[in-house]
Amino acid sequence: MLTGTRFSYDDVSGSGGELRDMVREVTSTIGSINIGDFLPYIDWMDLQGIKKRMKKAHNFFDRIVERIIDVHVEQRKRALDENREWAKDIVDVLLGVAESQTLEMEIRRENIKAIIFDLFIGGMETMATTMEWAMTALIRHPLVAKKLQEEIDSIVGKDRMVTESDLPNMDYL
Structure with missing residues (x-):
């Protein structure tokens, strides 16, 4: 911007x-x-x-x-x-x-x-x-963190970082 x-x-x-x-x-x-x-x-x-x-x-x-x-x-x-x-x-x-x-x-x-x-x-x-x-909110709410981690793992996988192009597919995030 x-x-x-x-x-x-x-x-x-x-x-x-x-x-x-x-x-x-x-x-x-x-x-x-x-x-x-x-x-x-x-x-x-x-x-x-x-x-x-x-x-x-x-x-x-x-x-x-x-x-x-x-x-x-x-x-x-x-x-x-x-x-x-x-x-x-x-x-x-x-x-x-x-x-x-x-x-x-x-x-x-x-x-x-x-x-x-x-x-x-x-x-x-x-x-x-x-x-x-x-990050503080995720630490304080472990169920939310778990659900977010599952979404990341299912869309991005465990071998790379989240990129901007992944974001449209990540509804929970």
């Missing part, structure tokens, strides 16, 4: 699960206890490699957001050249504000990237919280 594009984890990069892996890396790193937080005088050493891992994740997400903005700039230019309307999303709105600079504050590409990244992370956090509540 944020970028006006629908994609799955596998669509983002040629390596298939790279986005999924990076999201896992960020969530595990955020939840890690960093010795440098407790002993600031040794924080610069990054003994656990947390800063290094976060820089790698930042660079990865920066490339994705750059790609999203580039695609929107190109689509926007094409639509304006052809004098036609197009379905606008938040990225288009931000690019339009940056172009017009009618606000007192100047909006640069870095600002747009930061806003997109904040919204993306906010969406991830919301999803993580929703999943926690769902």
Whole structure:
């Protein structure tokens, strides 16, 4: 919804699960206890490699957001050249504000990237919280969990994960 594009984890990069892996890396790193937080005088050493891992994740997400903005700039230019309307999303709105600079504050590409990244992370956090509540509910209601597991086993099997294409067939879920 944020970028006006629908994609799955596998669509983002040629390596298939790279986005999924990076999201896992960020969530595990955020939840890690960093010795440098407790002993600031040794924080610069990054003994656990947390800063290094976060820089790698930042660079990865920066490339994705750059790609999203580039695609929107190109689509926007094409639509304006052809004098036609197009379905606008938040990225288009931000690019339009940056172009017009009618606000007192100047909006640069870095600002747009930061806003997109904040919204993306906010969406991830919301999803993580929703999943926690769902898992808690399943733990508290074992009969419901059993019925759901039976549905998953009958439709997906035990050898692979549920994919988006499975969802239309999963009435109970």
